[in-house]
Amino acid sequence: MEINGSINRAACVLLSVCVALTSQERPDDAGGWWVDSDVRFQDEGSCNIDVLDGASLSYQQFIERYAYSRPVVLRGLTDNTKFKLLCSKSTLLQEYGSRKVRLSTANTYSYRKVDVPFQEYVDKFLRPQSTDALGSDTMYFFGDNNFTEWQRLFDHYESPPYVLPHTSGAYSFGIAGPGTGVPFHWHGPGYSEVIYGRKRWFLYPPDKEPHFHPNHTTLSWVRDTYPNLPEHEAPLECTIRPGEVLYFPDRWWHATLNLDTSVFISTFLG
Numbered sequence: 327m328e329i330n331g332s333i334n335r336a337a338c339v340l341l342s343v344c345v346a347l348t349s350q351e352r353p354d355d356a357g358g359w360w361v362d363s364d365v366r367f368q369d370e371g372s373c374n375i376d377v378l379d380g381a382s383l384s385y386q387q388f389i390e391r392y393a394y395s396r397p398v399v400l401r402g403l404t405d406n407t408k409f410k411l412l413c414s415k416s417t418l419l420q421e422y423g424s425r426k427v428r429l430s431t432a433n434t435y436s437y438r439k440v441d442v443p444f445q446e447y448v449d450k451f452l453r454p455q456s457t458d459a460l461g462s463d464t465m466y467f468f469g470d471n472n473f474t475e476w477q478r479l480f481d482h483y484e485s486p487p488y489v490l491p492h493t494s495g496a497y498s499f500g501i502a503g504p505g506t507g508v509p510f511h512w513h514g515p516g517y518s519e520v521i522y523g524r525k526r527w528f529l530y531p532p533d534k535e536p537h538f539h540p541n542h543t544t545l546s547w548v549r550d551t552y553p554n555l556p557e558h559e560a561p562l563e564c565t566i567r568p569g570e571v572l573y574f575p576d577r578w579w580h581a582t583l584n585l586d587t588s589v590f591i592s593t594f595l596g
Contacts, residue, residue, distance in 0.1 A: 355568075357522045358415030359587045365454040365504045367585040370565035371526055375399055375572075377564070388488045388573075393515070397529055397574045399564055404484040406521070410568070412482055413521050413589050418501075419445060421479070428470035433461030434511050434540035440465055448501075452587065455505030457549065461541045466508065468500030468590075485593045486517045486571055493595040501589050507544035507582040510536050515576045516594040520566050523588030527572055528552075528561040530579040536561065544583045 376392075380403030392398045411417070423445035431438045442451070451465050473480070476499065485495050493515075507525075512532070518525070528544075530536045537559070538547055555561075565585065566572050574580055 355522075356587075357410070357413060357589065359501075359522050359589060361587075367504060367583075370524065370585065371563050373399070373564035375529075375562050375564040377401065380404075385488050392573060392575070393488075393490055394575055397562060397572060397578065399566055400486070400571045400573065401569065403486050403571050406484050406519070406569070409479075409482045409484070410521050412479055415448070419448065422475070425472070425475050427467055429465040429467050430470065431462045432464040432466040432506065432508055432543060434509050434538075438462065439470065452501065453503045455503065455507075455543060455545050457505075457545055459543060461509055461543050464506065464543060466500070466502060466506060468502065468508070469498035483591060486519075486573070488573075490515060490595050495593040495595055498592045498594060500591070502584045502587070504584055504586050505545045506584050509540065509542060509544050509547065510538045510579050510581045512577050512579050514594060514596050515574060516592055517571050517573050518566070518590060518592040519571045520568050521589040521591065522568060523584060523586035523590075524565050524567050525588055525590055526563065526565040526583040526585055528563045528581045528583075529574060530561055532577040532579070534579070536579055536581075538581070544581045547581065548583060
């Protein structure tokens with residue numbers, strides 16, 4: 327079983343890392359974030375997390391089954407059609423192109439931060455991840471949003487309705503190129519929704535710390551570590567698409583890998 331599992335994961339890595347295509351058909355609705363030279367990672371991996379229609383899960387069921395114990399992917403939980411239109415490339419650049427955004431290094435402890443105009447981030451930093459780059463050399467736009475400047479956008483986001491008792495939500499908005507992501511880390515509970523693109527998630531419960539290097543990117547972990555994991559050390563994982571929301575409980579280890587140029591927003595419950 328363990329050997330077969332490792333072989334399957336190795337095959338997935340070959341597909342996702344080596345077979346990164348530049349000649350795929352343009353997605354029907356990419357919000358302008360797709361470019362002809364874009365790299366998209368073919369393999370979405372397996373999904374061993376529950377995936378449910380949001381309408382089929384009551385708040386009480388969410389609390390009892392998932393809120394404190396395991397992640398879940400929910401579809402159709404909210405309608406963010408208008409927010410999605412506002413997140414198109416042309417609209418965001420027109421509204422926010424000259425405003426500063428804060429970039430963080432994509433390592434577990436995010437030591438360095440850099441402020442650049444949003445237009446400069448899109449023109450110079452929004453590119454596919456190099457397989458040999460370190461996390462400390464990779465600048466990632468996620469969170470650290472100036473809520474005064476971005477409030478008009480966030481006012482149109484419909485956050486997931488299931489809030490844990492005695493918590494409130496705080497938004498973190500981001501845009502990142504294919505192959506980018508954040509390595510394993512943990513914090514409080516929250517949701518993550520993809521607006522454009524696809525994002526692959528890897529998760530471990532709090533008592534099962536994954537094996538990873540804090541300054542290596544998720545892409546390098548998928549290439550070098552993931553294929554060799556014995557079956558009992560394999561993560562929970564799933565790729566979420568536009569309109570899908572992943573919920574992760576408190577203190578769960580997680581890492582992400584953007585398979586396309588992706589626009590996404592998280593709601594942290596604290």
